[in-house]
Amino acid sequence: MPADAARLTIDLDAIAANYRLLRDMAGGAETAPVVKADGYGMGAGQTALRLWAEGARTFYVARLAEGEALRRALGDRAASILVFDGCPDGAAGRLRAAGLIPVLNSGEQIAAWADAGPCALHVDTGMNRLGLTLAEAAEVAATGGLRIDLLLSHLACASQPGHPLNDRQQQRFTAVRRLFPKARASLASSGGVFLGADYHFDQVRPGVSLYGGGPHDGHEPRLATVATLEAPILQIRDVPEGDSVGYGADFVAGEPLKVAIVSAGYADGYLRASAPDGGAWFAGRRRRLLGRVSMDLIAIDITGAQAKAGDMVELVGPNLLLDEAAKAAGASAYEFLVRMGRRSRRRWVGEA
Ligand SMILES: *Cc1c(COP(=O)(O)O)cnc(C)c1O
Numbered sequence: 001m002p003a004d005a006a007r008l009t010i011d012l013d014a015i016a017a018n019y020r021l022l023r024d025m026a027g028g029a030e031t032a033p034v035v036k037a038d039g040y041g042m043g044a045g046q047t048a049l050r051l052w053a054e055g056a057r058t059f060y061v062a063r064l065a066e067g068e069a070l071r072r073a074l075g076d077r078a079a080s081i082l083v084f085d086g087c088p089d090g091a092a093g094r095l096r097a098a099g100l101i102p103v104l105n106s107g108e109q110i111a112a113w114a115d116a117g118p119c120a121l122h123v124d125t126g127m128n129r130l131g132l133t134l135a136e137a138a139e140v141a142a143t144g145g146l147r148i149d150l151l152l153s154h155l156a157c158a159s160q161p162g163h164p165l166n167d168r169q170q171q172r173f174t175a176v177r178r179l180f181p182k183a184r185a186s187l188a189s190s191g192g193v194f195l196g197a198d199y200h201f202d203q204v205r206p207g208v209s210l211y212g213g214g215p216h217d218g219h220e221p222r223l224a225t226v227a228t229l230e231a232p233i234l235q236i237r238d239v240p241e242g243d244s245v246g247y248g249a250d251f252v253a254g255e256p257l258k259v260a261i262v263s264a265g266y267a268d269g270y271l272r273a274s275a276p277d278g279g280a281w282f283a284g285r286r287r288r289l290l291g292r293v294s295m296d297l298i299a300i301d302i303t304g305a306q307a308k309a310g311d312m313v314e315l316v317g318p319n320l321l322l323d324e325a326a327k328a329a330g331a332s333a334y335e336f337l338v339r340m341g342r343r344s345r346r347r348w349v350g351e352a
Pocket residue numbers: 034036084153154188189190191205206207208209
């Protein structure tokens with residue numbers, strides 16, 4: 001790989017530390033990592049292997065193909081892999097061949113799975129996304145015939161601890177659970193883990209907080225930084241007072257500036273920042289972004305700093321926290337994470 005590309009460093013030890021924090025918070029409940037969307041861009045296989053070593057035995061993905069890939073990555077390890085998409089028509093054979101457990105979301109999916117083995121059942125308790133209605137769930141309970149290992153529901157407002165829907169969903173879930181006394185129960189994503197023991201039931205399903213994203217729409221200092229996005233300086237230029245920088249000439253220099261053109265743009269997951277102050281870190285301090293983020297390039301103010309082409313600039317990482325970078329770009333930590341790994345060179349540090 002030429003050295004002109006953005007580089008994403010993924011710290012597997014940090015993922016492991018975040019897993020242990022969540023597991024300790026979850027008390028006796030099982031902690032089942034969510035590694036959908038290639039582990040939120042951080043590498044599903046690498047993450048799962050590291051967390052297997054930490055003791056994780058159940059993993060979640062969204063898509064059938066993600067489940068098949070994860071099964072291959074885990075080799076002969078006897079992990080349970082659950083698929084949020086469930087069993088679309090015609091998928092039962094592939095699910096079974098890869099030893100995947102579908103999270104059945106509808107009557108059609110229940111019919112498509114028939115009794116092809118253990119499954120999980122998703123009941124909607126107020127999000128109105130996937131899952132059976134409470135009435136449909138009662139019908140399934142009365143009919144029987146499925147091997148339901150796990151009853152699952154998902155919180156719509158887990159990132160807002162004070163939201164009244166959390167409580168309502170928790171109560172509905174508690175009620176519907178009584179219909180399936182033999183199944184284990186799982187309600188909490190990352191935000192739900194932090195909501196407290198009433199939300200933990202038998203299993204929690206954290207995703208974003210494993211990767212360092214705060215559970216409640218902001219930085220959580222107890223979580224370790226997982227992702228560091230850096231990119232090299234391609235060129236350094238002196239911009240005279242009155243000249244503009246970048247597309248649209250949005251930024252005009254009010255004084256002579258030393259400007260570094262950095263090899264990272266929105267195609268590298270560096271989302272267009274709505275608040276450009278401090279959008280990059282170089283030589284020990286925050287540097288402002290000048291003008292618009294291009295597809296492949298950004299310009300930063302390095303006036304007063306020693307720099308040369310090839311020097312690396314931090315865009316997200318220990319000095320520029322994921323949640324803050326996301327907020328500045330008007331995005332969520334989730335979006336930032338999944339976009340960062342697309343074009344950059346990913347490398348993993350820490351024990352796998
Ligand atoms: C993505 C997802 C999770 C994980 O959510 P985080 O907020 O990333 O912790 C858990 N459960 C379901 C159903 C999901 O879709």
